[in-house]
Amino acid sequence: MDVCDAVTPLTPAEQAFVAEINRSWTREDVLARLKRDLQTAVEIELATIPIYLYTYYSLVRNAESGETISDAQLYANKAGGILMSVAVEEMLHMSLSANILWSMGVMPQLYGKAPAAYPTPLPYHNPRGPMGPDGRTAVLIPLAKLSFEQLWHFLQIEYPEQWDASPQDRHWDTIGQFYSYIRCLLNTQFLADSDFQRGAMASAIQPYNYSPNNVDTVYPSGGFDPWKPAPPATASWAGTMQGAAAAAVYPDADDSHAGRSPLIAIRSIRDAATAIDTICDQGEGKPIPKIGPSPYDDPSKEEESHYVKFLGLQAQFADYAGTTEQRPSQPPPPTDVIQPAVTSKELLHAKLLVDMPESPVAASYPEHYVDIANFCSACFQYMLVMTETIYLVPPAQQKLFFNEGLHRSMIWVLDKYIRTIRQIPIPEGAYAGKCMGPTFENVSLGDRLHAFQGLTAYGNKAIAAANALIHRHDPRRVVEHPGHLQRPGRATARAAKVEKADDELVSVLQNVIYYVGVTICKTGTDNAPMHLPDVGPYWAAAQQR
Template structure:
């Protein structure tokens, strides 16, 4: 046993169920190693996104609760408010643990976890890969809503434990445990080895020292205490003497709840921790060895049992584990309203009044930047990780985000834009696009500066909210980690290894402008189709046929004489001859000659011609568009070039870096390595590029 494994040793891994054993046999017999690794990486990214999707739901409900209302802590209603908040926060903290464990597993396989812009939106929403129907056989549509008996029911559907014989599922699951069961099966197959989990080294993963099961926001009082003149702990009458802790320190399968991954056993232990805490099979209500901590599912049931209208016989799901009896003291809707902030359901910032709208966008932007900072942990020198973690995530979440939302909910929506005047400003947790990761911090700071300049003198803003907006620029800027310097290979989205492009010119965002063409330069549709040396986006090539990507322009229908400096995304959008991409639309005859159309607006679809694109009609149907474009270049263009320059060889040279671009420019080079998006028409999602549908 390695030193790493001995540090992570703990409980034995739960044996595979019969259903899991059947799937393992199928994987062993019918999959190959490449498919097993791909499915495991993709499945873990899905798990990362599912865990991430729960965080805004739980935080929104948490922030809707006034944890210290009038009468706190002397009245039972005020103590219930604090209990509800403490339990909601404890679940959110453990979801962040699950997110970290899934991310560590994915990174250990050599793949950078993707969080930025991966939150669900808009609400109500389903969860990634979920079956059409939820555990109650009804469509699952999770709202972003305040704490209530109805919202707790939505949370019960998320956390519902899988049955012991539930089939492992990845893309048609009803309980989250089925996803982790599917991953257990792949890990247990003969195709996966311990060495597979060493591609992303353990010291660079999120370390155990960054996790604590409890914090001051997850505890709550079980009785009154001297709130007005606090007594030192642990004297009777102090807060400490009445504190209940929503989480325990033994609800995990290894020595640490947050563990690093370097073997199959480590991965199985991490999944077992996630399962036990609420995401997997568990017929019992506890998730820890000492039977003191409730699972997520049972925590929500316990809160629901204290609300009027609860009856265990009316639970919509089968009783597993058996629900608790109705609490002796149940709180009515009227009482619950007294401890709640009146948040709108499924809010979107665009519907907020001016000022409130921008503030909500800043909170969403801060949340997205927190996700970028989380991704950045894996790029930090391990010796600096603890310092980084404290200065980024702790500072942004515990200090800035938490206090900003507390300030927001003091602000009324003033009854404009269709909102009643009783409603209060709530976070929207939208996927605010801050641009590429290396520009995100600058974008967020600019949003803050604009907010202060425009609304700094208004009383509703120039108190608590403005103070914390002004704190955002004090967060560390991580843009340098995402610039892909030559000495630091980076990892792309699941399945992409963009480190292979180190030293290769990046895909330039825009083609050359009309006024900067070289002498005799002819616009062309893609990589390897240039007619002279130094043509192409990067200008970094020694010969015709070796250019890096297109120089095509977009036809300007408003002013045909002035083409737009942009690639074109669709059929008839090309501005010149020889600029048609092909492969998405057009007749079979038109698709026969990609990159060789006769004039403007006669091209067949987007440029550049990414390697993933295939022809959809004609003799080349189902085959590579770019390879056909190179054939046309060799058969038609190259002979014409040789007439002008007889010194050229009989055949065109190989395209640049043929070992990487033998089918043309890849989407991972364009988007993941170079950081530029690409769009092509179509709604099928099969063009390789983003859809413009």
């Protein structure tokens, strides 16, 4: 059932604040505050993305096949699908905030705007919030593998706004209060639709660039036969085991948005208010007047809010029983708690969870590992530069740029690179005994005009570092031409004189070099470029306007 949300009416607290603004502010005050808060909104949403992605990549979702899938693997798959579903919607929220800002004639700033270090507060969050896993109220979110404690941190991020809470854009307790402040600014007497027509609507991030689900958000509801074809809509299967299509769960619903589509280009006050509603409803739940947020983010009740999604995952952990976590009156805790309950130790033992360090920094990795980690951060930063560049790409070319740039960087580079480096054990130093994880640091690529050259420099250092480690273990397998490597496969045992562990590590390091090549220098058999696009020409053209 595809029923879109209606724009939420102002609460009494919001109405009172709008009246105060109309009485004591000026048009210039409102415009300046709105632009500042929209940039903050971009940074709030951006801050959550590395956090959710880090936990997502700590999970191993393909250790068991569909026919023999265990309860633990089912949980890992569900947790992974839900985490990615939330990360996808956070990217949507960042894009919506950026589109509003663009419509006001301001280029959104993403490059270098992710958190400077972890654990991190969210921008302008009240430093004391809902109780966390240690019984304290400090809101400092780490990069960490999946655990009961990490999910508790996620609940701190997505904590629902209470009915009639006061709008706050500084020292806010919930993200809903922050967006409530923006909603109030949008409803003042000082703004006109023309204020949201200063950036070309055709140059905004367009609706066709967003899909609520992808292969990483989907998870199975139970055991399934992976070889059984998807049936026609009218067919039924007599077999005892369902096919993959029947078992697939899509956590993001089609009607989980306000307005005509989830991602919209902005041209009016109502468009801006609609975008803000989508952000709030997906995170905290669709509001119920005079009560509070519902557990769902859409009228058809097909998708749970981010808060309830995380609460449902947390409830499966053994630590959940008897927890003293402070919750709002809505939504209630889940009742479908699985038995036996999950523990991180069991997930690690089953090799469904990678033991990555908490809040790692590249400088604390051993020699050579540093450059491998820094290239991952450089890819993340270049992805942010490419997101900004979308606004400079001619509208007719935006879809191609998005597919060749953003999709390739997220799906074929960053995703595969992180899955590769998490196979590298750390032999010494602060993280000895763990496996590598991404650091998502604000490494500098230089100015945007030369960002691809900066990315290439990080890539060349990563290649050199991987080759240095390969040379340490098996000098015959050093890679000289990463741009022409064949697609990597599974590691296999080599000559008897080379230990299996070393052989597997060398294969992983070769894969590191391969994905660097995909990013900066990979070409096809016809010598056509297959690497990420150089955004420099777009920024050069913008400077000449």
